Structures are given as structure tokens and as C-alpha cells.
Amino acid sequence: MTRVRILTITIIFIGLVFFSNDIKDMYGETQEFSNLPKAEAADPSIDARSLYNNKCMKCHGQMGTQKVPATGLELAGQAKEVLMAKINGYKELRYGGKLRGVMSSQVSGLTPQEVNAISEYLSKLK
Numbered sequence: 001m002t003r004v005r006i007l008t009i010t011i012i013f014i015g016l017v018f019f020s021n022d023i024k025d026m027y028g029e030t031q032e033f034s035n036l037p038k039a040e041a042a043d044p045s046i047d048a049r050s051l052y053n054n055k056c057m058k059c060h061g062q063m064g065t066q067k068v069p070a071t072g073l074e075l076a077g078q079a080k081e082v083l084m085a086k087i088n089g090y091k092e093l094r095y096g097g098k099l100r101g102v103m104s105s106q107v108s109g110l111t112p113q114e115v116n117a118i119s120e121y122l123s124k125l126k
């Protein structure tokens with residue numbers, strides 16, 4: 001029994017090492033998010049707070065401060081344009097780490113106006 005347990009722990013540990021390296025590589029590319037053109041102001045008729053609370057809060061925390069797994073990044077306080085680029089990247093399957101499938105399905109139904117409004121809301125949370 002002990003041997004099985006040690007083996008399991010070793011496998012999980014090796015898995016974690018691989019997993020975190022992979023994430024780091026993917027997120028090493030975040031520099032490409034500098035010099036983004038300034039986004040238009042959000043449509044005031046969209047209730048971004050409710051949208052966020054309904055669709056995102058359970059994983060990202062009430063104030064957007066829950067750290068994203070394995071990256072340590074919080075959503076709150078990131079620049080609006082960067083958040084928009086990342087969310088659109090998930091929508092179009094060209095951004096993210098190992099868990100990007102989880103995110104893509106969360107944001108695939110958002111309209112461009114909703115992406116803009118949620119990003120503005122999050123950028124001002126901190």
C-alpha cells in the first residue's frame with residue numbers, strides 16, 4: 001500500500017512540474033499584449049457587474065482577485081485592453097494554458113460589447 005501511495009505522489013509531482021512549465025511558456029508570451037490600441041468605452045446599457053457575477057465569479061472570485069490556476073494572475077486591475085485581448089484570444093482559441101478549454105467555453109457566447117464591458121468592469125476593480 002505504501003509503495004502505491006509513494007508512486008501516486010511521485011506521478012502527481014512529476015505531472016505538476018510539467019504542467020507548470022507548460023503554463024509558464026504559454027504565459028511568457030503576454031508581452032505581445034503591450035501597445036494595444038485603446039478600446040472604445042463600454043456600452044452603459046450592459047450590466048457588466050451582473051454578467052461577471054453570473055458567469056465568472058465562481059472561478060475568479062467576487063472581486064476578480066482569485067488567482068488563475070498555475071499562473072498566479074488576478075483579473076482585477078489588469079488593463080482593459082489586455083483583458084479584452086485575452087478573452088478574445090480564448091474565444092478564438094489562440095490564447096491560454098492547459099486549461100484554456102475551460103475558459104473558451106465560458107466566453108464563447110459573449111458578444112464583443114459584453115467582452116468590452118466585462119473587461120472595463122474588471123480593470124476598475126482594483
Ligand code: HEC
Nearest residue numbers: 055056059068073086087096097098099100102103106118
Ligand atoms: C469554470 C471556471 C471558470 C469560469 C466560470 C471562468 N473562468 Fe476565466 N479562467 C479559468 C481558468 C481555469 C483560467 C486559466 C486557463 C488557462 O489555462 O489558460 C482562466 C483564465 C482567464 C483569463 C486569463 C487570465 C490571464 O491573465 O491570463 C481571463 C481574462 C478570464 N479567465 C476571464 C474570465 C471571464 C471574463 C469569465 C466570465 C465570462 C471567466 N473567465 C469565467 C476558469 C474560469
